[in-house]
Amino acid sequence: MELLERDELLRELDERLAEAATGSGRMVLVAGEAGIGKTSLVRAFAVRCAGRVLVLQGACDPLATPRPLGPFLDMLAPGETLAAGTRAEQLAACRELIAREGEPLLAIIEDVHWADEATLDALRFIGRRLQGMSTLVLVTYRDDEVPVGHPVRLVLGDLSGAPGVSRLRVPPLSPGAVASLASAGGVDPGSLYESTRGNPFFVTEVVAAGGGIPATVQDAVLVRASRLSAAGQEAVREAAVIGFRFERELLTAMATAAGIDECIERGLLRVDGGFLEFRHELARQALLTAIPPSHFAEACGRVMAQLIRRGDGQADAARIAYYAEGAGETEIALEYAELAGTRAAELRAHREAAGQFRRALRVAKLPPRRRAELLAKLANEAHEADQLEEAIGARREAIGIWRDLGEDRLRAEQLYRIVTSLVSSGRTKDAEEACSQALELTEGKEWPEAAWARSSFASLRMLNRDNEEAIAAGMRALELGERLGSPEAVIAALNAMGSARILVGKTEAGLADLRRSSELARSRGAEGREVLAMVNAGSSLGEMGEFTQAEPLLVAAIDFALQRNLDNQLHYATAWLAQVRTYQARWSEASDLAGSILRFGTAAPISQITALAALGRLRARRGDPEAGDALDRALALARPTGTLQRLAIVRAARAELAGLAGDVTTMRDEASNIYALALEQRHPWYAGELAYWQRIAGVDVEVPLWVAEPWRLQMEGMHRRAADAWLALQCPYEAARALSESDDEGDLREALTTFERLGARPMVAVTARRLREMGARDVPRGPRSSTRDNPAGLTGRELEVLRLLSAGLPNGDIARKLSLSTRTVDHHVAAVLRKLDVRNRAEAVALAARLDLGPKDGQPPAAT
Amino acid sequence: MPRYLVERTFEGGLHIPMTDAGASAVMGVVANNSELGVTWVHSYVSDDKLRTYCVYDGPSPEAIRKAAECNSLPIDRITRVGVLDPYFYK
Numbered sequence: 001m002e003l004l005e006r007d008e009l010l011r012e013l014d015e016r017l018a019e020a021a022t023g024s025g026r027m028v029l030v031a032g033e034a035g036i037g038k039t040s041l042v043r044a045f046a047v048r049c050a051g052r053v054l055v056l057q058g059a060c061d062p063l064a065t066p067r068p069l070g071p072f073l074d075m076l077a078p079g080e081t082l083a084a085g086t087r088a089e090q091l092a093a094c095r096e097l098i099a100r101e102g103e104p105l106l107a108i109i110e111d112v113h114w115a116d117e118a119t120l121d122a123l124r125f126i127g128r129r130l131q132g133m134s135t136l137v138l139v140t141y142r143d144d145e146v147p148v149g150h151p152v153r154l155v156l157g158d159l160s161g162a163p164g165v166s167r168l169r170v171p172p173l174s175p176g177a178v179a180s181l182a183s184a185g186g187v188d189p190g191s192l193y194e195s196t197r198g199n200p201f202f203v204t205e206v207v208a209a210g211g212g213i214p215a216t217v218q219d220a221v222l223v224r225a226s227r228l229s230a231a232g233q234e235a236v237r238e239a240a241v242i243g244f245r246f247e248r249e250l251l252t253a254m255a256t257a258a259g260i261d262e263c264i265e266r267g268l269l270r271v272d273g274g275f276l277e278f279r280h281e282l283a284r285q286a287l288l289t290a291i292p293p294s295h296f297a298e299a300c301g302r303v304m305a306q307l308i309r310r311g312d313g314q315a316d317a318a319r320i321a322y323y324a325e326g327a328g329e330t331e332i333a334l335e336y337a338e339l340a341g342t343r344a345a346e347l348r349a350h351r352e353a354a355g356q357f358r359r360a361l362r363v364a365k366l367p368p369r370r371r372a373e374l375l376a377k378l379a380n381e382a383h384e385a386d387q388l389e390e391a392i393g394a395r396r397e398a399i400g401i402w403r404d405l406g407e408d409r410l411r412a413e414q415l416y417r418i419v420t421s422l423v424s425s426g427r428t429k430d431a432e433e434a435c436s437q438a439l440e441l442t443e444g445k446e447w448p449e450a451a452w453a454r455s456s457f458a459s460l461r462m463l464n465r466d467n468e469e470a471i472a473a474g475m476r477a478l479e480l481g482e483r484l485g486s487p488e489a490v491i492a493a494l495n496a497m498g499s500a501r502i503l504v505g506k507t508e509a510g511l512a513d514l515r516r517s518s519e520l521a522r523s524r525g526a527e528g529r530e531v532l533a534m535v536n537a538g539s540s541l542g543e544m545g546e547f548t549q550a551e552p553l554l555v556a557a558i559d560f561a562l563q564r565n566l567d568n569q570l571h572y573a574t575a576w577l578a579q580v581r582t583y584q585a586r587w588s589e590a591s592d593l594a595g596s597i598l599r600f601g602t603a604a605p606i607s608q609i610t611a612l613a614a615l616g617r618l619r620a621r622r623g624d625p626e627a628g629d630a631l632d633r634a635l636a637l638a639r640p641t642g643t644l645q646r647l648a649i650v651r652a653a654r655a656e657l658a659g660l661a662g663d664v665t666t667m668r669d670e671a672s673n674i675y676a677l678a679l680e681q682r683h684p685w686y687a688g689e690l691a692y693w694q695r696i697a698g699v700d701v702e703v704p705l706w707v708a709e710p711w712r713l714q715m716e717g718m719h720r721r722a723a724d725a726w727l728a729l730q731c732p733y734e735a736a737r738a739l740s741e742s743d744d745e746g747d748l749r750e751a752l753t754t755f756e757r758l759g760a761r762p763m764v765a766v767t768a769r770r771l772r773e774m775g776a777r778d779v780p781r782g783p784r785s786s787t788r789d790n791p792a793g794l795t796g797r798e799l800e801v802l803r804l805l806s807a808g809l810p811n812g813d814i815a816r817k818l819s820l821s822t823r824t825v826d827h828h829v830a831a832v833l834r835k836l837d838v839r840n841r842a843e844a845v846a847l848a849a850r851l852d853l854g855p856k857d858g859q860p861p862a863a864t
Numbered sequence: 865m866p867r868y869l870v871e872r873t874f875e876g877g878l879h880i881p882m883t884d885a886g887a888s889a890v891m892g893v894v895a896n897n898s899e900l901g902v903t904w905v906h907s908y909v910s911d912d913k914l915r916t917y918c919v920y921d922g923p924s925p926e927a928i929r930k931a932a933e934c935n936s937l938p939i940d941r942i943t944r945v946g947v948l949d950p951y952f953y954k
Binding site for chain 2: 622623624761
């Protein structure tokens with residue numbers, strides 16, 4: 001079939017393939033409305049490439065519960081399997097499948113808007129790791145069927161920023177192209193274009209049917225089908241029930257050979273090896289609408305019987321379950337749905353697994369015990385798929401059933417698990433309620449469930465920052481967990497205890513607990529819990545201002561979570577790193593980190609709050625717009641939590657913003673709002689900052705001795721010592737702020753230099769004004785961009801050399817890169833060492849990093 | 865998409881020649897901007913060429929800063945602005 005108006009697109013795909021063949025993999029996201037010809041395009045491209053390049057094709061199924069990793073399974077050679085095992089292994093196996101060492105490969109994955117969760121994960125994983133693959137991955141999807149918030153949209157948005165990933169939109173046909181097709185079929189071109197708006201599928205359906213122009217695609221398909229003989233109509237109807245794409249043998253058992261052949265000849269069905277498929281899902285859907293329910297049920301039954309007879313129960317469980325439900329075969333549907341659900345859960349396609357368990361519960365009237373068991377399975381999967389409301393609902397019902405049956409242990413288990421879902425959805429009160437029920441139920445019993453309940457209690461205390469109670473409860477849970485043989489409880493208990501210990505200043509002990517928790521989780525393959533320990537360590541240390549220690553933990557957690565597609569933890573760790581970077585005055589990095597989370601608006605509220613607080617604060621410090629916007633959003637999200645750790649960072653940032661704007665009243669109100677709670681929970685960092693802002697606002701607030709040292713020193717007027725303490729925590733902005741409160745001209749000048757270097761416009765103005773009021777001379781009035789970018793007075797060329805030095809290049813390579821002689825570069829390096837007043841290259845690099853003159857990732861050095 | 869006013873100071877003055885080199889420098893800026901979703905609307909330049917006031921449409925202040933960094937342009941100050949036109953009040 002000749003394609004109209006697709007040459008440009010095919011040429012672009014040729015280019016991408018050529019680029020990929022050099023070893024830098026490429027991914028193209030091919031988008032377009034239904035029927036626009038995405039499949040035709042990629043298939044035509046595949047034909048074009050055949051012979052030159054290895055081609056692998058797979059497609060996602062238009063089923064409510066698609067096969068997990070369906071398109072990857074399609075690509076397997078007969079007898080080949082996809083390695084199961086851990087999530088990391090599974091993702092790596094998918095990538096391996098479409099990468100051949102040194103050999104260019106075209107991998108086509110179609111209809112990703114129907115993709116299951118495991119496939120989406122794999123695409124994201126692969127999309128971030130295209131480097132080193134000589135593969136072009138073509139991914140097609142219907143962009144009109146992917147509303148905001150749809151999981152596919154998140155993946156697509158995530159990928160479109162990645163290097164090597166590009167988008168291609170397939171446009172409708174032009175009126176001219178429609179006209180040429182119209183005249184070939186004897187149809188009026190004007191009306192044809194008006195009806196179809198250039199949608200190729202619609203156009204070809206109408207032209208093939210001949211006669212008048214129907215109002216909808218559906219009508220066009222039905223008209224076309226009605227022109228078949230009786231045998232043909234039977235065949236196409238049965239085909240519609242079977243599915244969009246299926247093994248030919250399934251249809252041959254249900255329709256005559258003549259009928260099937262007619263469908264193929266007339267173009268309603270296409271042959272692809274041993275498979276038949278509809279030209280388009282639209283066609284199948286249209287035909288389904290015309291099939292009476294009783295016939296549908298009967299046909300489903302026959303397909304189901306065939307698949308069962310084939311005996312590939314495991315692989316086909318999802319399909320059999322679907323047909324069994326359609327046929328009203330409740331027992332069979334139940335059996336296979338449960339099987340399919342278990343299989344999907346193993347492959348971590350949680351949404352699909354939940355769908356199958358949902359089906360199982362739907363089709364059969366089950367005895368209570370059985371129902372409760374299935375509800376528990378559904379809840380487990382729904383929770384992982386972030387369908388929290390459903391998970392909570394299912395567990396509530398299960399809890400009721402176990403209560404009626406007097407099954408205390410099983411009830412305790414569900415209560416323990418519902419706590420986690422409730423906490424994740426921010427319903428802390430309900431979580432406390434469920435936890436106390438679990439405790440009551442397991443009081444004094446020697447069950448592992450008792451240990452779980454106690455560890456749950458410890459976690460809740462820690463989340464509420466009742467730190468001493470958390471430690472005590474954690475120790476009890478630990479003892480129970482070890483004695484009663486419940487590793488899960490031990491892991492959770494250590495997590496709660498470790499975090500709480502850090503939060504009361506017992507850093508070493510806390511880290512030891514969290515390390516143990518992480519290692520134990522790793523030994524059990526519980527990746528989520530393993531990274532949770534790392535994230536809790538990093539964020540707790542961050543909360544206490546221990547940025548030097550927090551940083552490597554957060555960076556490691558981010559890397560870990562990224563590798564394994566653990567989004568929840570990834571987002572939270574990233575948000576906290578943004579906070580840390582903000583304090584370290586690395587504002588560009590901080591805003592990148594915060595932005596990456598806030599881009600889609602679907603990250604968990606606690607991550608958004610943390611990211612927004614960081615973003616708002618750095619905007620305030622830079623004097624950039626929209627600081628208030630970010631902090632207003634943060635407050636709106638933080639208020640419902642009612643907890644100190646969410647509200648304090650927001651209120652403190654809001655106080656700082658008000659201070660920089662000279663709004664003393666707001667500064668006082670924001671800081672005092674949460675101060676009482678900070679005092680009550682003895683939080684040294686939050687109490688310190690909030691007391692500081694109140695003092696600046698003129699409130700004579702009582703400052704306890706246990707506040708964090710830098711705050712205390714600053715409020716006691718010990719500017720120099722405070723500045724040193726701040727620098728020890730890697731906070732140059734706070735250090736400069738401490739100096740800026742001094743009366744000593746030297747201190748103020750030093751503060752001014754730092755503020756200028758950091759680009760803190762409001763504080764530059766404030767400090768410069770103070771200097772002038774003191775009568776100091778030579779205080780710069782306006783911005784001095786070159787000085788700000790280049791405090792050591794290096795020339796542009798010297799700056800380039802220093803940047804390349806910092807990247808680790810030896811002089812010879814620098815010379816080559818800058819097209820200079822090595823002697824000239826030696827000369828420049830000597831000048832750099834002299835101007836920076838250092839003895840050797842290593843010192844120069846270290847100093848450059850501190851002065852922020854080092855290489856910026858991938859960007860060319862700024863000319864002066 | 866918000867609109868931002870960016871004030872810049874050029875120590876040696878901003879001199880973009882009316883030649884091919886100048887045109888390609890300008891188009892390079894436009895290209896870098898579009899990767900970040902930033903659109904350079906136009907700029908006002910002081911007579912002594914030391915200061916410019918540049919109008920941009922972009923998604924966030926951080927995108928404006930990133931674009932400036934890609935193009936090696938200094939930033940003194942970013943302000944979010946709305947448009948006020950005498951003709952609004954007819």
